Amino acid sequence: MKIWNSYGSEHSLNLVIIGSFKEEHEAEAFEQLTEKVTRFLSENSEFDVEADRFDRKTLDFLGKENLFSLTPQQLGHLLYDVHVSRHGKEVRISSDDDVNAFISLLIYKGAKVEVFSAHDYPENEEV
Incomplete structure (x- = not known):
């Protein structure tokens, strides 16, 4: 008989x-870039989020997009359950996961960035 003990926690950043x-x-170009990168990653069977280095196909793609600021693990954040929407000059990203790759990309592309937990600052309430 095997006994398996495990520990877990249910968490939600509501980021x-x-x-x-x-x-x-x-803002529109940023939204299109994230869609393009996400589509590429989901279709590229060679991409390994756990790798120390990028595979040749991913490296070529990143070179064409002039994106050299993310690690494979960060790039994998674009595959998480994330909602990206754009309203005028503002891009809003929400997720229950830690998706710091989006913060890096926003800064790299010249955005002013605000990050908060909707648990502590619900958006439908006045602060």
Whole structure:
């Protein structure tokens, strides 16, 4: 007989990331970039989020997009359950996971970034 003990925790960050760009076209370009990268990663069977280095196909793709600031683990954040929406010059990202890759990408693309927990700051309430 085998006995298995495990521990876990149910957690939800309820994280909200808001990136504010100077121009609306920059926010639109960011939204399109995240969609393009996510689509590539989900279709690329060679991408390994646990790898120390990028595979050749991913490295070529990142080079074409001029994206060199993320590790494979961070790039994998784009595959998490994330909701990205754009309203004018603002991009809003929400997730229950730690998705710091989006923060890095927003800063890299020139956005002013705000990060908070919707548990502590519900968006439908006045603060």
